[in-house]
Amino acid sequence: MQTLTVDLGDRSYPIFIGEQLLARPELFLPYLAGKQVCVVSNEAIAPLYLDTLRDTLRNTSFDSVILPDGEQYKTLEQLNKIFDGLLDRRHNRTTTLIALGGGVVGDMTGFAAACYQRGVAFIQVPTTLLSQVDSSVGGKTGVNHPLGKNMIGAFHQPRCVIADIDTLRTLPQREFSAGIAEIVKYGLICDREFYNWLSQQMSGLMARDTQLLSEAIYRSCANKARVVAADEREGGLRAILNLGHTFGHAIETAQGYGTWLHGEAVAVGMVMAADLSARLGWISAADVDGLRQLLLQAKLPVTAPGGMSVDQFLQLMAVDKKVLDGQLRLVLLRELGNAQVTSDFPLAELQACIIAAQ
Amino acid sequence: MQTLTVDLGDRSYPIFIGEQLLARPELFLPYLAGKQVCVVSNEAIAPLYLDTLRDTLRNTSFDSVILPDGEQYKTLEQLNKIFDGLLDRRHNRTTTLIALGGGVVGDMTGFAAACYQRGVAFIQVPTTLLSQVDSSVGGKTGVNHPLGKNMIGAFHQPRCVIADIDTLRTLPQREFSAGIAEIVKYGLICDREFYNWLSQQMSGLMARDTQLLSEAIYRSCANKARVVAADEREGGLRAILNLGHTFGHAIETAQGYGTWLHGEAVAVGMVMAADLSARLGWISAADVDGLRQLLLQAKLPVTAPGGMSVDQFLQLMAVDKKVLDGQLRLVLLRELGNAQVTSDFPLAELQACIIAAQ
Numbered sequence: 001m002q003t004l005t006v007d008l009g010d011r012s013y014p015i016f017i018g019e020q021l022l023a024r025p026e027l028f029l030p031y032l033a034g035k036q037v038c039v040v041s042n043e044a045i046a047p048l049y050l051d052t053l054r055d056t057l058r059n060t061s062f063d064s065v066i067l068p069d070g071e072q073y074k075t076l077e078q079l080n081k082i083f084d085g086l087l088d089r090r091h092n093r094t095t096t097l098i099a100l101g102g103g104v105v106g107d108m109t110g111f112a113a114a115c116y117q118r119g120v121a122f123i124q125v126p127t128t129l130l131s132q133v134d135s136s137v138g139g140k141t142g143v144n145h146p147l148g149k150n151m152i153g154a155f156h157q158p159r160c161v162i163a164d165i166d167t168l169r170t171l172p173q174r175e176f177s178a179g180i181a182e183i184v185k186y187g188l189i190c191d192r193e194f195y196n197w198l199s200q201q202m203s204g205l206m207a208r209d210t211q212l213l214s215e216a217i218y219r220s221c222a223n224k225a226r227v228v229a230a231d232e233r234e235g236g237l238r239a240i241l242n243l244g245h246t247f248g249h250a251i252e253t254a255q256g257y258g259t260w261l262h263g264e265a266v267a268v269g270m271v272m273a274a275d276l277s278a279r280l281g282w283i284s285a286a287d288v289d290g291l292r293q294l295l296l297q298a299k300l301p302v303t304a305p306g307g308m309s310v311d312q313f314l315q316l317m318a319v320d321k322k323v324l325d326g327q328l329r330l331v332l333l334r335e336l337g338n339a340q341v342t343s344d345f346p347l348a349e350l351q352a353c354i355i356a357a358q
Numbered sequence: 359m360q361t362l363t364v365d366l367g368d369r370s371y372p373i374f375i376g377e378q379l380l381a382r383p384e385l386f387l388p389y390l391a392g393k394q395v396c397v398v399s400n401e402a403i404a405p406l407y408l409d410t411l412r413d414t415l416r417n418t419s420f421d422s423v424i425l426p427d428g429e430q431y432k433t434l435e436q437l438n439k440i441f442d443g444l445l446d447r448r449h450n451r452t453t454t455l456i457a458l459g460g461g462v463v464g465d466m467t468g469f470a471a472a473c474y475q476r477g478v479a480f481i482q483v484p485t486t487l488l489s490q491v492d493s494s495v496g497g498k499t500g501v502n503h504p505l506g507k508n509m510i511g512a513f514h515q516p517r518c519v520i521a522d523i524d525t526l527r528t529l530p531q532r533e534f535s536a537g538i539a540e541i542v543k544y545g546l547i548c549d550r551e552f553y554n555w556l557s558q559q560m561s562g563l564m565a566r567d568t569q570l571l572s573e574a575i576y577r578s579c580a581n582k583a584r585v586v587a588a589d590e591r592e593g594g595l596r597a598i599l600n601l602g603h604t605f606g607h608a609i610e611t612a613q614g615y616g617t618w619l620h621g622e623a624v625a626v627g628m629v630m631a632a633d634l635s636a637r638l639g640w641i642s643a644a645d646v647d648g649l650r651q652l653l654l655q656a657k658l659p660v661t662a663p664g665g666m667s668v669d670q671f672l673q674l675m676a677v678d679k680k681v682l683d684g685q686l687r688l689v690l691l692r693e694l695g696n697a698q699v700t701s702d703f704p705l706a707e708l709q710a711c712i713i714a715a716q
Contacts, residue, residue, distance in 0.1 A: 076434055076437075076438055079434075080434055080503075083503055083509065083510055084503075084505070087503055087505035087506055087509060088505065090676070114512065115473075115500075115510045115511060115512060116509070116510065117509060117511075118498065118500060118511045118512055118513055119512070119513070119591075140476065142473075142476065145438075145441055145442075145445055147442070147445035147446065148445055151441065151445060151474070151475060152441055152473045152474065153473060153475075153476045154472065154473060154476055154477070154512060155476055155477070233477075318448070
């Protein structure tokens with residue numbers, strides 16, 4: 001098992017990465033706020049791991065809330081089902097919520113923990129590659145709104161994150177690939193050496209080699225933890241974590257939540273950000289092509305869905321949270337391994353980039 | 359105008375108390391995060407003051423969201439209407455929400471500000487006596503759930519509070535009295551001298567004498583600010599602010615939100631807490647009777663609604679947030695002006711107190 005600490009002062013917490021971690025009570029018990037526990041999971045994941053967790057936590061007052069599976073259920077309405085369960089079974093301020101599932105479950109459980117009785121403890125048990133390297137680190141929680149993704153939420157840090165690699169064995173191929181997209185992102189934005197390592201090891205990663213996966217998850221979390229520790233509430237640096245996300249959110253919103261996986265949309269978004277960076281002369285066309293090849297090797301899409309007009313793209317991007325006082329800001333690549341937030345690009349280049357992406 | 363500072367480090371903020379404050383842009387403009395403003399109000403208050411505020415803030419990008427009036431609308435569903443309005447009109451992270459109304463509007467607007475894009479700025483403009491002395495100070499925000507009051511929420515401090523006494527002129531008598539209940543509470547829990555002053559000045563206060571009102575609001579806010587500064591997230595001391603509230607919430611829940619005003623339920627709850635304190639030998643029967651007379655002078659109820667059984671009371675109190683690991687904790691009076699949180703009371707005395715209250 002590898003352990004990593006996210007350094008956030010009195011909100012610091014450990015990330016445990018390894019095999020068979022769900023069966024180890026000593027990873028959970030020190031992080032519970034009291035005797036009560038409520039595991040929040042979904043209909044796909046609960047049948048696989050809920051019994052193991054119930055057994056591991058048999059000395060607690062154990063409850064669970066099971067949500068439907070999918071990004072389209074990441075809503076205020078479903079969030080309220082968590083509150084229903086907690087109140088119905090008299091969970092008090094010293095309860096601990098445990099998110100067992102992917103990013104949707106993690107974001108919703110974290111937000112429920114942030115709001116229930118104005119804030120209770122929670123633990124992340126991410127069971128997808130994407131959530132292990134991304135949404136379980138950093139404290140961003142929330143739900144979607146029909147007019148925008150993650151528009152309603154809170155910053156709320158978990159007590160600990162338990163990333164059990166065994167849970168990735170049952171992960172469908174598309175979701176596995178979506179996780180690889182975010183892993184590639186960490187290399188692109190701040191770790192050139194890691195990006196090169198990924199370019200060499202992609203075939204082994206795609207074969208789900210345990211050692212390679214553990215290393216990729218560790219380095220991804222370490223990179224994210226470093227960025228988050230420097231800028232917990234996204235005042236500046238943290239925004240680089242959104243490489244590809246402004247383009248990606250536009251795709252996800254246009255297609256309807258849940259049609260494209262988040263990581264798939266981010267993969268296309270990263271290609272678009274790289275392409276725009278190349279149009280500005282920051283990186284080379286060969287760099288962009290190398291990224292395309294790497295993502296294709298990871299069975300990820302590299303072109304936007306057909307039928308989205310430039311205007312639709314721009315309009316959906318304008319709702320993005322990165323818009324400050326009407327100015328569209330994007331994360332672009334100064335070089336591979338070095339991202340920068342900027343609003344200094346010609347609209348014509350952005351339009352050309354959108355046209356080229358389809 | 360009087361000014362008071364709530365001392366919370368980098369979240370400190372001023373409270374302005376006085377006449378004709380809504381017309382003074384210099385009280386608002388320094389506290390806006392950007393150019394966008396969204397005033398949240400309700401159907402009763404907006405027709406009275408929204409135009410004034412629009413004129414005062416004419417140099418901003420001004421929007422408004424109007425909610426229905428009443429505690430029964432303090433729900434996640436209505437909260438979503440605020441998000442609808444903000445997203446529909448493209449409010450970004452630098453927007454500022456302004457709560458124009460009573461406690462319900464303030465709690466919901468504050469919670470919307472806490473969650474919109476994971477946190478934006480907000481300003482409180484309380485227009486009821488209750489909200490001027492209570493809900494606008496301290497950063498507690500939230501909505502109700504069918505199974506419990508204020509169960510979903512966040513701590514989110516306003517940038518400033520603007521308490522314009524002129525808005526109290528149009529306040530219905532019942533709501534004015536409900537505010538007096540919370541003012542009496544501050545005397546009871548931590549300011550014996552203020553309690554004595556209130557006992558002498560109640561007839562002038564009930565006549566809405568401007569000078570007396572200003573003084574009563576200032577001293578109430580100063581007492582609350584002192585308690586909140588010592589314990590922002592309710593780890594200990596802050597709980598004394600809930601004097602009468604556990605009993606009161608039971609009454610409000612049993613009668614259905616909006617039937618009893620919050621301050622009315624708190625008035626009865628304070629009498630019950632005082633009565634239980636007297637049963638424990640902490641204060642005298644004369645003290646309890648003095649409190650009853652003071653509340654009656656303020657046209658407040660001092661007995662619980664008929665038809666509530668002891669069991670119903672106890673069950674509804676058990677859902678209250680003050681219950682830690684199954685132990686019911688109450689705020690009782692060690693003496694007038696000195697409250698204490700305790701779970702050390704015989705159940706029989708509590709039952710007798712509930713029976714006596716009807």
